[in-house]
Amino acid sequence: MTDALRFVDITEDQLEAVIRIRSRSFGPLAASAREEWIKDAIEFIQDGRYVGVMAGDELAAAARIWDFKQWWGGNQVPMAGIAGVVVSPEYRGRGVGSKLMRGVLQRSVDKGFPLSALYPATTVIYRHLGYEFGGGRYRFSFPAADLRTLGGKDVSIRRAGPEDAERILALVAQAHTAGRTSGMLAWPVAKVAEWLEDDENFAYLAEDGFVVYLWDDSDLRVDELVALSENTARALWATVGSGSSIARNVKAFISPSDPVHYLVEHEADKHTQIQRWMLRLLDAPAAIAARGFAPGASLEVDLELEDSELASNTGRWHLSVADGSGTLTPSTATGDALRLGARGLAALYAGTPLAALRGAGLASGGSTGSDGPVDTAFAGASPYMLDFF
Template sequence: MTDALRVVDVVEEQLEAVWGVRQRSFGPGGDKDEWRKTALEFLRDGRYLGVVDGDQLVAAARIWPLEQWWGGRKLPMGGVAGVIVAPEYRGRGVGSLLMRGVLERCAEKGYPLSALYPATTVLYRHLGYEFGGAKYRFAFPAADLRVLGGKGVAVRKAGKEDAQLFLDLASKLHETQRTNGPLVWPLSEIEDWLGDEENFAYVAEDGFVVYNWTDGGLAVGELIAGSEQTARALWATVGSGASTARTVYAVVPPTDPIHLLAEHEAESDPSVIRWMLRLVDAPAAIAQRGFPASVVLDVAVRLEDADLPANAGDWRLSIADGAGTLTAAEPAEDALHLGARGLAALYAGTSMAALRAGGLATGGAAAADPALDTAFGGPASYMVDDF
């Protein structure tokens, strides 16, 4: 790495260079005009960063302004996407330089969390990211869904004017079920999603479904249902295409009720794509997360975080009445030691036993481990979206 390499905000005049690196990184394809339109939105808000060598742009990444559910509460999350490095600059620390700039920008933007789908885990683990959950895609016989019933539930076709309603329905479900992982997109993105003629959207009083055609079958992008009967009605709506589509591919968590409602189990070997999590502002991430109301916890924690030193040091983690705090404290001999990766994994529900066995947690009182498991556990973390 040379002194000429530096992190910059991507400007419009550099988009042609970004496109060139993107093509060399991901291969040919994609609609350049649509990509450029989206890219302009990112750079106008300071969410498109690059690395230049002198005047030459050699790497870039963008940050989505998202929210994410944790413990039934949503908090801001910077979704990192489109990370590209020119082939001739790989292996020279350029990716790390870029991602440190991304983490600093996430902190400046007030995102307590950052998440991404990794092309490689090595780079991101070195920068404090760890697996937080997965995106699961199951395949069900369409005929099974068609007969699920729910005929007493009123279901109507939805459009972009229902975008806020969709957000409200999803929020109600995730808050009630103390969900971990699903994203909250900006309203404009939901409007575009519902306005896409290739998507079929239907809504009931307490739920909705969005699906489309794919590979000769149907693909459910998201289904939210606040009751058994609504779940049956919405899945049956999708299954009504069974005369044309033999299979329905559904992006749902492993614990979704459809696994209990469908007569036959999902086809074997579901698609599982794992994503990684990183705490950008540890005190804010703890304060804004939800916790089980039954948990009462007070433990000393020592955090190590070379890339975001504001997180490093001695803290007191306290949880009570469904809320948590992380406050600066004096060093304690019995402190639980965590690096950025260990903290991210704990936050996402990885058990203390696994963290200790994996070398991501040391010290602390073993007697506190069950309470930590209960505090950060709950429903398995998942997403239904790419970004």
């Protein structure tokens, strides 16, 4: 079977076949969403970011590659977001998914992405290909009445529209740089303008913050809230909470360490929704060079990397971190090195402590005395994402 499989670029005349496979994987595509889905798909096709696997003359699988930037340690890093991975039922368990994803990895490398991330439908295939958990998408729920009383009435707030997209992106960049955020996606200004133009979204802008929220059945849902001061945070959350006469709860996609957890009197609902996403390094030296590291951290350590899918990552390397930046350069040292596979490297990049990686068999060797400095260099707030792709 695998000898007859071919990795291909999806063409426009194959989109109907993709839709048929998609319906068997995720359920039928709503008629109202069809036109927009095809429009988006054509953009991916034109940029060589919609790929598939042919079994003879039949399309058996497909996947999209998003052109993203992702914040890591307060820096933006180019990231290939893998989405819409579908395999026709009759071809599952026959190597088609692996053929597809190996092609996706190489295409992402060819496009110059140092990182890749995805939301897994199953972790098995992705772990075999070097992905590991990088962070989560968290949705908390708060009583709307609690938010309403947070104050901030002295803060001036106005409605925001598409013309405010650049200002909102500037606030996002300021917040994520200062907070050394990891995991969040960075969107282009045109996409943010579309988001703000959607009549279903309610957007409000202050001097140093903004909020975008909407109705979610009988509740309200915050898609994003950024505030650079306590008073603005209070004012924006109170604005959302002002709907408490109708909405009992406010669902919010936020970080586990968002200040609102410490502002409200009552804790968030215990039934928090968490979606885990996975990370993979495609170009280890470029990924390290682009990432931000803990200020004041100083590190010199040899790594022995083993990547069965991307040979360019395999080998002996020297990791150096200073002044918030890092480099990964080839090394000829002969001493014992910290040994990591692709999964262990991805988890370390995302800030997972080495003790956990050693306990899971994802790290070995080196000096345990250097584990502390390594952990310190990669440390930061828990990586999180607001978007599902």
